[in-house]
Amino acid sequence: MKRGFLNGSKAKSRPLGPALDGAASTNNQNHAPKKFERLPIGKQEKLDLTLPEGYKNEAQYLERDPMGGSMPDAMTYTTVPFGGPRNDDDPSCECLFHPGSKEVLLKIPGFPRPLKHPATPGFRIAKIPGKGTGLVSKRALKAGDLILSERPLVAWAQGMPIPFPATFTRQQCIQYQLQETEKMREVSFKRMRPRDKEAYMALWNCHKEDGSGPLTGIARTNSVALEGLRPGVNDESADYCATCKLISRLNHSCSPNTFPRFDIPSFSYRLYAVRDIAEGEELTFQYTHVVNATAKRQEALKPYDFTCSCTACKDPGSDKRRAAISYFSQTDGVLLTGSCLNETTFAQCEKQYKRIVQEGLEHLPEYFDIMQLLMQGCIGFGDAKGASEWAAKLDKCYWDEKCDSEKLDDLLDPESPAYQKHSLWRVLVDAGIPGKPVGMSQMLKQFAAMAGPGKSTMLPGGGAIVNVISPSIEADRVKVPIWKSPLTSSLVSQLYSLVLMALIEVIANDRLGRKVRVKCSPDDTVGDLKKLIAAQTGTDHTKIQLKKWYTIYKDHITLSDYEIHDGMSLEMY
Numbered sequence: 001m002k003r004g005f006l007n008g009s010k011a012k013s014r015p016l017g018p019a020l021d022g023a024a025s026t027n028n029q030n031h032a033p034k035k036f037e038r039l040p041i042g043k044q045e046k047l048d049l050t051l052p053e054g055y056k057n058e059a060q061y062l063e064r065d066p067m068g069g070s071m072p073d074a075m076t077y078t079t080v081p082f083g084g085p086r087n088d089d090d091p092s093c094e095c096l097f098h099p100g101s102k103e104v105l106l107k108i109p110g111f112p113r114p115l116k117h118p119a120t121p122g123f124r125i126a127k128i129p130g131k132g133t134g135l136v137s138k139r140a141l142k143a144g145d146l147i148l149s150e151r152p153l154v155a156w157a158q159g160m161p162i163p164f165p166a167t168f169t170r171q172q173c174i175q176y177q178l179q180e181t182e183k184m185r186e187v188s189f190k191r192m193r194p195r196d197k198e199a200y201m202a203l204w205n206c207h208k209e210d211g212s213g214p215l216t217g218i219a220r221t222n223s224v225a226l227e228g229l230r231p232g233v234n235d236e237s238a239d240y241c242a243t244c245k246l247i248s249r250l251n252h253s254c255s256p257n258t259f260p261r262f263d264i265p266s267f268s269y270r271l272y273a274v275r276d277i278a279e280g281e282e283l284t285f286q287y288t289h290v291v292n293a294t295a296k297r298q299e300a301l302k303p304y305d306f307t308c309s310c311t312a313c314k315d316p317g318s319d320k321r322r323a324a325i326s327y328f329s330q331t332d333g334v335l336l337t338g339s340c341l342n343e344t345t346f347a348q349c350e351k352q353y354k355r356i357v358q359e360g361l362e363h364l365p366e367y368f369d370i371m372q373l374l375m376q377g378c379i380g381f382g383d384a385k386g387a388s389e390w391a392a393k394l395d396k397c398y399w400d401e402k403c404d405s406e407k408l409d410d411l412l413d414p415e416s417p418a419y420q421k422h423s424l425w426r427v428l429v430d431a432g433i434p435g436k437p438v439g440m441s442q443m444l445k446q447f448a449a450m451a452g453p454g455k456s457t458m459l460p461g462g463g464a465i466v467n468v469i470s471p472s473i474e475a476d477r478v479k480v481p482i483w484k485s486p487l488t489s490s491l492v493s494q495l496y497s498l499v500l501m502a503l504i505e506v507i508a509n510d511r512l513g514r515k516v517r518v519k520c521s522p523d524d525t526v527g528d529l530k531k532l533i534a535a536q537t538g539t540d541h542t543k544i545q546l547k548k549w550y551t552i553y554k555d556h557i558t559l560s561d562y563e564i565h566d567g568m569s570l571e572m573y
C-alpha cells in the first residue's frame with residue numbers, strides 16, 4: 001500500500017499505500033528507466049531475459065561497519081538500531097540506504113529514540129469479510145488518538161542505481177530492475193531476525209506473477225512511503241518504502257479513518273485516528289490519491305486485486321464534492337490567507353471544510369490548511385470563541401506535520417490575552433470590512449508574505465511581481481497589476497480570482513515523455529517561463545531550450561507574442 005503509499009505526484013497529499021513500491025508514471029513509454037527511477041506501479045508483463053554476454057550490474061552495495069557512514073556512490077545496508085537490536089524485544093528495521101541517509105540519522109542525539117506507545121493499544125487484528133486480514137479498533141477512538149507505534153520491518157530505497165544494457169527495451173529494463181532489486185533485498189533479508197523474516201513473509205503479496213521476486217512482491221503490495229531521508233540525492237525516486245508487520249495490514253478506504261506519520265528520531269510510524277472511530281470499526285488507510293474521481297481510484301487500485309466498495313465509491317454525489325475540494329485547494333484556496341478573508345471568502349472556506357468532512361478526507365493536508373484559515377479568519381474578525389474552537393481541532397491533528405501544539409496552546413482559551421496580542425486580531429474588522437479601503441501596500445504585503453522571502457519584487461510605481469510557491473501548486477506565479485485606486489476587501493478577493501483566471505497553463509514535454517505543467521501569464525517572457533519550469537524540475541533555467549516544430553523560442557519574447565495559449569504543449573530540451 002502506499003498509504004501515503006507512494007503514488008508519486010504531490011508530496012502534499014501523497015497517499016501512503018501498499019503496492020506502490022515504485023511510482024513511475026512513465027511505465028508505458030519506451031525508454032530505459034533513469035538512474036533512480038522507481039519500479040513502475042502496477043503489474044508488469046513477465047519476460048524471460050537474456051543478458052548480453054559478459055554484462056554485469058556494476059552498482060556498488062556495501063555492508064558497512066554499523067556505526068560507519070555512507071560511501072559516495074554506494075548503497076548501504078544497515079540495521080536500525082545501528083549495531084543491531086539491543087535486546088530481544090527491541091524492534092529492528094533492515095535498511096538499504098542511499099548515500100547520505102544514514103548520516104541524517106547519525107546526527108540525531110539518542111537515535112533511535114524509544115517508541116511512543118499509546119497507554120492502551122487501540123486496535124486488534126481481525127479477519128474482515130472479503131478483505132482478508134485487517135485492523136479493527138479495540139475501543140472508541142477520538143480524532144488525534146494514537147492507535148499504535150511501529151518500527152518498520154524493512155526500509156528499502158525505492159529507486160536503485162541500476163545500469164541497464166543499452167539494447168534492452170523499456171519492458172526488459174523493468175524486468176531486469178525487478179530481478180536486480182530482488183537480489184539486493186535478499187542481502188537485507190538475510191540480516192533479519194528469524195521472527196521478523198517470518199512476519200515479513202506472512203504479508204500479502206499481489207505481485208506473484210509479474211516477475212517480482214517474493215521480497216519485492218510483498219514490498220510492492222504493502223509498503224508505506226517514507227520521506228525525508230535523502231539529503232545526498234535530489235530526486236523524489238530516492239525516497240524509501242517501508243513495510244510493517246501491523247500497519248501493512250490496514251485495508252484501503254477512499255475515506256480512510258487513520259494516517260501513519262513517520263517519526264524520524266524514533267524511526268517509527270505513529271498511526272493516528274483522523275476522526276472519531278467507534279469500537280469495532282475497521283481501521284483503514286488510503287492506497288491511492290483519494291481526491292480523484294471514483295473511476296480513477298478504481299483504476300489505480302487494480303494492482304491490489306480488489307474493487308473498492310466503500311461509501312464514497314457507491315455515493316453518486318461524491319465525485320462532484322471531491323472535484324470541488326480539489327478545485328478550491330488549487331485555485332482560491334492557494335491565494336487566501338487569514339488576513340485577506342472577507343465574509344464571502346470565509347463562507348467559501350466553511351463550505352470547503354464541510355465538503356472535506358462529508359467526504360471523510362480529514363487525513364489530507366487540505367483539512368489542516370482550511371481549519372487554520374478559518375481560525376485565522378475568526379481572529380481577523382475578532383471572534384476569539386470561534387477561533388478557539390478551530391484551535392482545539394487543529395491541536396489534535398497530530399498526523400499532520402504542520403500541527404504544532406505549542407503554537408496553538410495560547411489560543412485554546414477564548415479569554416486568553418494572546419488573542420488581543422495576535423498580529424491578525426481584528427484586522428478584517430478594522431481594515432477590511434466591505435466598503436472600507438484596503439491600502440495597496442497592505443495588499444502587496446499580503447501577496448509578498450504568501451510568496452515567502454525573496455520571492456517577490458516590488459515594482460517602481462506601485463505594482464509587484466510575486467511568485468507564489470504553495471505546497472499544493474509548486475510554482476504558481478501571480479502578477480499583481482499596478483493598481484491606482486484604493487481597494488476594498490471585496491475588490492481584493494475579486495482581484496485574486498481575476499489573477500488566477502488570467503493565468504494560462506503551458507505543458508513542457510521532455511524527450512523522455514515527462515510533462516511539466518506550469519501556470520504563467522501571457523505577458524511572461526519565454527525566459528520567465530524557463531525559470532518557472534526550472535523551479536519545478538530543479539534544473540538550471542539557462543540550460544532549458546523550448547521549441548515547437550521548427551521554432552526555437554527566444555528568451556526575451558513574450559508568450560502572447562508567440563501566440564502560446566492555455567493548454568499548449570512545447571518541446572523541452
Ligand SMILES: C[S@@+](CC[C@H](N)C(=O)[O-])C[C@H]1O[C@@H](n2cnc3c(N)ncnc32)[C@H](O)[C@@H]1O
Binds near residue numbers: 131132221252304306
Ligand atoms: C496491504 S494488504 C492489506 C492486508 C491484507 N488484507 C491482508 O490480508 O494481509 C492489501 C490487500 O488487502 C486487500 N484489500 C485491501 N483493501 C481492500 C478493500 N477495501 N476491499 C477488499 N480487499 C482489500 C486486497 O487483497 C489487497 O491486495
